[in-house]
Amino acid sequence: xxxxxxxxxxxxxxxxxxxxxxxxxxxxxxxxxxxxxxxxxxxxxxxxxxxxxxxxxxxxxxxxxxxxxxxxxxxxxxxxxxxxxxxxxxxxxxxxxxxxxxxxxxxxxxxxxxxxxxxxxxxxxxxxxxxxxxxxxxxxxxxxxxxxxxxxxxxxxxxxxxxxxxxxxxxxxxxxxxxxxxxxxxxxxxxxxxxxxxxxxxxxxxxxxxxxxxxxxxxxxxxxxxxxxxxxxxxxxxxxxxxxxxxxxxxxxxxxxxxxxxxxxxxxxxxxxxxxxxxxxxxxxxxxxxxxxxxxxxxxxxxxxxxxxxxxxxxxxxxxxxxxxxxxxxxxxxxxxxxxxxxxxxxxxxxxxxxxxxxxxxxxxxxxxxxxxxxxxxxxxxxxxxxxxxxxxxxxxxxxxxxxxxxxxxxxxxxxxxxxxxxxxxxxxxxxxxxxxxxxxxxxxxxxxxxxxxxxxxxxxxxxxxxxxxxxxxxxxxxxxxxxxxxxxxxxxxxxxxxxxxxxxxxxxxxxxxxxxxxxxxxxxxxxxxxxxxxxxxxxxxxxxxxxxxxxxxxxxxxxxxxxxxxxxxxxxxxxxxxxxxxxxxxxxxxxxxxxxxxxxxxxxxxxxxxxxxxxxxxxxxxxxxxxxxxxxxxxxxxxxxxxxxxxxxxxxxxxxxxxxxxxxxxxxxxxxxxxxxxxxxxxxxxxxxxxxx
Amino acid sequence: xxxxxxxxxxxxxxxxxxxxxxxxxxxxxxxxxxxxxxxxxxxxxxxxxxxxxxxxxxxxxxxxxxxxxxxxxxxxxxxxxxxxxxxxxxxxxxxxxxxxxxxxxxxxxxxxxxxxxxxxxxxxxxxxxxxxxxxxxxxxxxxxxxxxxxxxxxxxxxx
Ligand code: FES
Ligand code: FES
Numbered sequence: 001x002x003x004x005x006x007x008x009x010x011x012x013x014x015x016x017x018x019x020x021x022x023x024x025x026x027x028x029x030x031x032x033x034x035x036x037x038x039x040x041x042x043x044x045x046x047x048x049x050x051x052x053x054x055x056x057x058x059x060x061x062x063x064x065x066x067x068x069x070x071x072x073x074x075x076x077x078x079x080x081x082x083x084x085x086x087x088x089x090x091x092x093x094x095x096x097x098x099x100x101x102x103x104x105x106x107x108x109x110x111x112x113x114x115x116x117x118x119x120x121x122x123x124x125x126x127x128x129x130x131x132x133x134x135x136x137x138x139x140x141x142x143x144x145x146x147x148x149x150x151x152x153x154x155x156x157x158x159x160x161x162x163x164x165x166x167x168x169x170x171x172x173x174x175x176x177x178x179x180x181x182x183x184x185x186x187x188x189x190x191x192x193x194x195x196x197x198x199x200x201x202x203x204x205x206x207x208x209x210x211x212x213x214x215x216x217x218x219x220x221x222x223x224x225x226x227x228x229x230x231x232x233x234x235x236x237x238x239x240x241x242x243x244x245x246x247x248x249x250x251x252x253x254x255x256x257x258x259x260x261x262x263x264x265x266x267x268x269x270x271x272x273x274x275x276x277x278x279x280x281x282x283x284x285x286x287x288x289x290x291x292x293x294x295x296x297x298x299x300x301x302x303x304x305x306x307x308x309x310x311x312x313x314x315x316x317x318x319x320x321x322x323x324x325x326x327x328x329x330x331x332x333x334x335x336x337x338x339x340x341x342x343x344x345x346x347x348x349x350x351x352x353x354x355x356x357x358x359x360x361x362x363x364x365x366x367x368x369x370x371x372x373x374x375x376x377x378x379x380x381x382x383x384x385x386x387x388x389x390x391x392x393x394x395x396x397x398x399x400x401x402x403x404x405x406x407x408x409x410x411x412x413x414x415x416x417x418x419x420x421x422x423x424x425x426x427x428x429x430x431x432x433x434x435x436x437x438x439x440x441x442x443x444x445x446x447x448x449x450x451x452x453x454x455x456x457x458x459x460x461x462x463x464x465x466x467x468x469x470x471x472x473x474x475x476x477x478x479x480x481x482x483x484x485x486x487x488x489x490x491x492x493x494x495x496x497x498x499x500x501x502x503x504x505x506x507x508x509x510x511x512x513x514x515x516x517x518x519x520x521x522x523x524x525x526x527x528x529x530x531x532x533x534x535x536x537x538x539x540x541x542x543x544x545x546x547x548x549x550x551x552x553x554x555x556x557x558x559x560x561x562x563x564x565x566x567x568x569x570x571x572x573x574x575x576x577x578x579x580x581x582x583x584x585x586x587x588x589x590x591x592x593x594x595x596x597x598x599x600x601x602x603x604x605x606x607x608x609x610x611x612x613x614x615x616x617x618x619x620x621x622x623x624x625x626x627x628x629x630x631x632x633x634x635x636x637x638x639x640x641x642x643x644x645x646x647x648x649x650x651x652x653x654x655x656x657x658x659x660x661x662x663x664x665x666x667x668x669x670x671x672x673x674x675x676x677x678x679x680x681x682x683x684x685x686x687x688x689x690x691x692x693x694x
Numbered sequence: 695x696x697x698x699x700x701x702x703x704x705x706x707x708x709x710x711x712x713x714x715x716x717x718x719x720x721x722x723x724x725x726x727x728x729x730x731x732x733x734x735x736x737x738x739x740x741x742x743x744x745x746x747x748x749x750x751x752x753x754x755x756x757x758x759x760x761x762x763x764x765x766x767x768x769x770x771x772x773x774x775x776x777x778x779x780x781x782x783x784x785x786x787x788x789x790x791x792x793x794x795x796x797x798x799x800x801x802x803x804x805x806x807x808x809x810x811x812x813x814x815x816x817x818x819x820x821x822x823x824x825x826x827x828x829x830x831x832x833x834x835x836x837x838x839x840x841x842x843x844x845x846x847x848x849x850x851x852x853x
Contacts, residue, residue, distance in 0.1 A: 058794030058831050186787070193795030194783040196730025196770035200796065203729035211724075255720035325734050325742055325796040325830045374732075374796030375830050406735045594790055598832030624739040624828060632821045635834050 018043045019116055019163045040069070040112045042120075046140055046155030048073065048080045053093020053349055054105060055085035056189060057376040059595060061096070063187045064587040068106050071180040072113030072173055074137035075154065082188065085348045085370030095347035095381060097480065106587075114172050123157045175585055184590030189372065198372045201344040202329035206399040209331065210239065210250035212392050213261040216408060219617035220476045222270040231263040241395050248392055250400065258405075275475050276615040280418050281316050284463075288441045289470050291462035295449045303435025303456025307426025310435075311499060314422050315492040317443075317662070317680035319415040319474075319612035320481055320605075321621065323629055326374020327409040332389035333399040338365045343386040344373040351383040358387045359394055366390075377602075378480035382414050407622040414479030415612055417465055419443035421492035425454075431504035433515055440492070442473065444485030447659075451551055452497065452515040475617050482599070486552050486659040487606060491680055494548035494663030498539065498670065507536035508547050508667065520556045520582050521549055527580035527641050528558040539671045544575075546668030548660040556582040559600070559660040561636070563668040565675075567691060570684030572669060574604060574634070579657045580641040589642060596640045596657050603661025604630045611681050701762045704772025714760035718752075719743045721759045722769065730770045730799040734828070741827030744800035745769050751807035770799040773806065782806055782844040791840035793831035801827050805841045814845055 019042040041049045050069050056062040066080040083089060085096075117137065124142040125132045128150050136143050142157075144150035175181075192198035215227060227247045229240045238260050239250040247264065251257040275283055304310060330343040332355075339361060345351050348368040356363045373380060385402045392400040404412070424437040436457035440448050445461035463470060465484045481487075501511035509529055516522050525547070528534075534545070544563045550556075562576040577600050586592050609628040613620040621627040666677045675690035697714040700707065703726065710725050719736075722728045722745065731754055734742030738756040745754045746768035747761075773780045779787065782805050792798040801824070808815055808823040815823070820841050829837065 058792075060790075060793070187790055189795065190787045190790065190792075193792050193798050194779065194786045194802065195774060196799040198795050198798075199729065200732075202733070205727055205729070253716075253720060253724045255716055255724070323830055324794070325732070325740065325828065326794065327733070372795060375794040377830070403733065406737070590790065594793070594833075594836065597835045598793060601832030601834055602830070623735055623737050625737070629828060629830060630832065630834070631826075631828065632824045632834050632838065635821065635838070638835055 019119060019158045019161075040109075040116055042116060042154055042158050044155055044159045046079060046153060048075055049083060050080060050109070051083045051086075051090040052105065052109075053085060053087075053090045054096045055346060055348065055370045055373055057096060057346060057373045057380075060187055060588065060591045062189055063185065064591060065105065065109055066188060067180050067183070067185065067587050068109050069113045071178055072110045073117050073140075075140040077180055077185055079140060085345075085368075087348050087352045087366070087368045090348075092349050095350060096376070097346065097378070097381075110172050119163060120154055120157055124152050127152050127157065178585075181585065181587050182589065184588045187591075192372070200326055200329060200372050200374050201331055201342045202326070202401060202403040204331040204342045204371065204401070206331060206333050208252075209399040209401050210252055210392075210396060211254040211257045212248045212250045212389070212400050212402050213257040214388060214402070215247040215261065215264055215266055216411060217268050217270075219270055220619075221273060221617040222268040225267040225269055227264055227266040229264050231265075232260045235260050235263070239396060241392060243391065243395055246388070246391065248388075250392065250396060250398075254401075254403065270617075272616045273475060274616065277318060277418075277611065277613045280475075281420050284418060284420055284442050284473070287470070287473050288462040289473075291439060291460040292445070293458060294445045294461050295459040296457070298454075298456030300435060300437050300456055300458050303454075304424075304426060306428055306434040306456070308429055310424055310426045311496075311503065312422070312424045313496060313499065313678065314420060315495060315678050317419050317488050317491060317606070318610075319418045319478070319614070320610050321410055321413045321415055321612055321627060322375075322377045322379025322481060323409070323413075323624075323627060324375030324377060324379060327404040327406060328380065328383070328385040328412070329401075329403040330383070330386040330389040331399065331401045332386070332393040334393050334397075337361075338367065339390055339393065340367045340369060341386050341390055342369045342371055343383055343389075344380055345370055345383045345386065346373070346376045346378070346380045347383070350381065351386050354383065354387055355390045359390055377482045378484060379413055381479060382412075382477065384412055406624070410612070410621045410623075410627065411619050412477065414477040416481030416484070416487070416606075417442050417474060417478040419488045421488065423492060423496045425496060425500060427500055427504055431506060433500055438493070440485075440489060443488035446485040446489070447550065447552055448485065448489040448493075450493070451518055451521060452512070453517050454515065475614060476619065482602065483552060483655040483659045486550065487603075487662060490548065490550045490659040491662035491666065494550070494660065495666050495676070495678070498546070498663075498667045499676065502539045502670070505538050507538055509534055510536055512547070512549060521551065521558070523643060524556045524558040524580040524582045525549055527582075527643060528560050528578050531580065531639055531641050532560040532578040534560060539667075540674040541671050544668050544672030546664045546666070546671055548663035548667060550656065550659045552656040552659055554584065555656040557656045557660055559657060559664045561664045561668045563665060563672055565669055565672045565687065567673060570687035570691070572608060572665065572682065572684075572687065574636040574665060574668075576637045576639070577664070578639045578641070579660070580643065581656060582643040582645065583656075584645050586642060586644050592642055593640050595655075597638050599655055599658035600638055600661065601630050601635065603658040604634055604636075604665070606680060607662045607665040607682060608634075609681050609683060611683070697760065699759050699763045701764060702766040704768060708767075710759070712759060715758050718745065718754040718757040718759050718762060718767070722754060722767075728769050728771055732796055732800060734796070734800075739826075739828075740797075741800045741804060742797055744803045744827065746803055746807055749807065749810050751804045768803070770802055773802070780806070781847045782809070782841070785840040785844035785847065786837070789836045789840040789843065791833055791836035793833050797827065797829045797831075797833075801829065801837055805837075805844065808841070809845055809848065813848065815841070817842065
C-alpha cells in the first residue's frame with residue numbers, strides 16, 4: 001500500500017476519537033450513498049483532515065480548498081491535511097473538471113466547516129461555562145471574551161469523544177471577516193514539487209513491478225490480424241501476454257520492454273475512412289447532429305431587413321491535444337482479491353467503475369488512488385491505461401505499470417473537437433448590429449450565447465464536445481479540453497464582432513461598449529483598456545493591437561494583445577497581453593494571477609500552432625517536434641488585473657482567460673496587417689495565405 | 695554490451711552492471727529508484743528528464759549510461775544539501791513556479807546548469823537557455839522570475 005494514503009479504517013478510526021462531519025453529495029449516483037460526499041475530521045491532536053474525491057491537477061485546489069476550510073473553522077492553514085482522490089477513503093465525487101472544484105465544492109466544504117465549528121463551540125460553552133455568544137476562536141483555540149485566561153482548544157474538546165454530525169444549515173462566515181481566504185499562502189504541494197519528492201502514478205515503486213508496453217494499431221479503426229511474438233519471447237525476463245485484442249510485453253525494466261515491443265511483427269486490417277485534417281470540416285458540417293436553439297430573441301428576418309448589408313463568415317478550428325507533460329500512467333497491484341490502482345486521473349470514481357467492469361470485480365474491491373497528476377486539462381478523465389494495467393496485473397499475477405509513451409498519448413488522446421461556426425450578421429445604417437444568426441457545429445453550446453445587445457438574434461448548437469455524442473462523427477476520441485467549447489465560441493464571436501467594428505469604421509473597444517449593457521463585461525473591458533492604455537482607432541491601425549471579451553461560467557474577462565507579424569514569413573510574435581478578470585471572492589489572489597498567466601500562455605498554443613494532423617485514422621502527431629506547444633521564447637509580457645466581487649461566493653478561475661486567446665491574437669493580426677484569420681491555429685502558412693487573399 | 699559502469703551519483707559512488715546502451719533515464723528511474731527524473735517524450739524534446747552531468751544539463755532520455763562512466767551525475771535529490779533547499783528550489787517554492795510540477799525537477803536542474811555557467815543571466819539568456827524545457831501548465835512567467843530571483847540571492851556564487 002502506498003504509505004501516503006491512509007485506509008478507510010484509519011480515517012474513520014472506528015475506535016478513534018474525533019469529530020466527524022459528513023456532508024451531502026453534490027451529484028447523487030445510483031449505488032452510492034445519497035446523503036454524504038466528503039468527510040471532515042478533527043482529531044484529538046488538533047489536526048484537521050479533509051477527505052475529498054477531487055484531485056490536485058496543478059491548479060492549486062488542494063491549497064484553495066484547505067484555505068476555505070481553515071477560514072470557516074478558524075484553524076491555522078498548516079493544521080489542515082487534505083486527502084484527495086482516493087476511492088477507499090474519500091466519498092464519491094463526479095470528477096475534477098476545470099474551474100469547478102471551488103465553485104461546486106467550496107460551498108459544501110464551508111458548510112461542513114461551519115457545522116463543525118458550531119458543534120465545537122457548543123462543547124466549549126459547556127466546558128467553559130460561558131454562552132456561545134461570548135466565545136471567540138482563533139487558530140483552533142476557543143476563548144471567553146469576558147473571562148481572560150479561560151481557554152480550551154479544539155483538540156481538547158474532541159479528546160476521548162467520538163462525535164458524528166451530518167451537515168445542517170449553519171450560517172457561514174461573512175466575507176468581511178475572512179482572514180485566510182484572500183491571502184496567498186504557500187501551496188501545500190510546493191515542497192514536494194520543488195524537491196522532486198512529488199509522486200505521480202508512474203513513480204509508484206511497488207516491489208516486483210513489471211513494466212508493460214502494449215502493441216498499438218497504426219490507425220484508429222485498424223484491427224489486429226496476427227502478431228508474431230517469437231523474437232520477443234526469446235528475450236530473458238520478458239513476459240508476453242495475449243488476451244483478446246491485447247498483445248503486451250512486460251519486463252521489470254521499462255526500457256527493455258520498449259525494445260522488446262519493437263520485436264513483434266504484427267499485421268493489421270486497416271480500413272481507409274478517408275478523412276484528414278483538411279476534409280474534416282466539410283464532413284462535420286454534413287454529419288453533425290441536428291442543431292438545437294440555445295437562445296433566441298427578436299426576429300432574424302426582420303433583423304436582416306434592417307441591415308445595410310449582411311456579413312456572412314465561417315470560422316474553423318482544428319483538433320487540439322491536451323499534451324500534458326505526464327503521459328497517461330497507472331500502476332496496478334492485486335492482493336487478496338482486491339486491486340489497487342494508482343492512476344493520474346481527473347475522475348478516480350469513474351476509473352473505479354471502469355476497472356471493476358474490466359476485471360469483473362465489485363467496485364468495493366477496486367481502490368483507485370490518485371497521486372499527483374502531471375497536468376490534466378480535461379484529458380485525464382478517460383483512463384484506458386488504468387484498465388490496461390489492471391488487466392495485465394490480473395493476467396500476470398504481478399504488479400504492473402503502464403506509462404504511455406508520447407505517441408500513445410497523442411493516439412489515444414480525447415482531443416478538443418474540430419469545429420465550425422457560421423455567423424450571419426448585419427449593421428444598421430447607424431452602425432448598430434441589427435442581426436446575429438449564429439450556429440456552432442461540434443464544439444458544444446457552452447457560452448455560445450450572445451452577450452452583446454442585438455435586437456434580433458438566434459444561437460444554434462449542433463453537437464457537443466462529449467465523445468459519446470454522435471458515433472462516427474469524429475475519427476478518434478474527443479472530449480473536454482480546457483474550457484470546453486468556449487475557446488471555439490469566443491474565437492468566432494469576438495472575431496466577428498471585430499469584423500463588424502471594422503465595417504462600421506469604429507474603434508473595436510468603442511464598438512463593443514456601444515453594444516454592451518452588461519455591467520460586468522463593461523467593467524473588465526474598461527479595466528483592460530486602462531491597463532493597456534488603449535488608444536481608440538478604427539482597424540487596421542497597423543499597430544497590431546487587438547481585444548476580445550468573454551464570459552466563462554460566471555467569470556468575466558477582457559484581453560488585449562499586441563503582436564507583430566512578419567509579412568515575409570507569416571510569423572506572429574505576441575509581445576504583450578493584458579487581461580482583466582472579474583471574478584467572485586478570490587480565495588488566493590496569487591493563485592488566481594498564476595492561473596491567468598498560465599491560461600494566457602497555454603492559449604497561445606491553440607491560437608498559433610497546435611493542430612492535430614491525421615489521415616485515415618492515423619494520428620500524424622507523435623511527439624513535440626511536430627506538435628508545437630508554447631515555449632519560453634514565446635512569452636509575451638503578461639499583465640493581469642483582478643476585479644473582485646465580494647458579494648458572490650468563490651468560484652475558482654483556472655481557465656477563463658484562455659478562451660479569449662484565439663480571438664485576441666486574430667484581431668491583433670488584422671489590426672497589424674489587415675488580414676483576417678478564419679481558422680485556428682493561425683500558422684505562418686495560413687497567415688501568408690490570408691495576406692495574399694488581402 | 696553488458697558492462698559495469700561506475701560513476702558518481704549525487705555525490706556518492708555508484709555502480710551498475712547493465713547493457714551499456716541503456717539510457718540514463720531508465721537506469722536512474724528503474725535501477726536507482728530516482729523518480730524525480732521524469733519521462734515526458736523520450737526523444738530529447740521536452741526536458742522533463744534533465745539531469746546534470748559534470749556541469750551541464752543533459753537529456754537523460756537520450757544519453758546512454760556508458761556516457762556517464764567516471765562522471766558526476768546530479769539529480770534533484772542531490773541538489774538540496776543537508777536537506778536545505780538550494781536557492782533555486784527556494785525561489786521556485788516562493789514564486790510558485792510550478793503547477794502540476796511534472797516539469798519542475800527538469801526546470802530546476804536546467805536553471806542550475808545555467809547559473810553555474812552564467813551566474814547573472816539576463817532575461818533573454820534565461821529564455822534562450824530554458825527554451826527546450828517544456829511546461830504544459832504555462833508556468834513560464836513564474837519560472838523566469840524564480841531564476842532571476844535565485845540568481846540574485848546567490849550573488850553570483852553558484853554551487
Ligand atoms: S523525456 Fe527526455 S527530453 Fe523529454
Ligand atoms: S508545471 Fe505542469 S508541466 Fe510545468
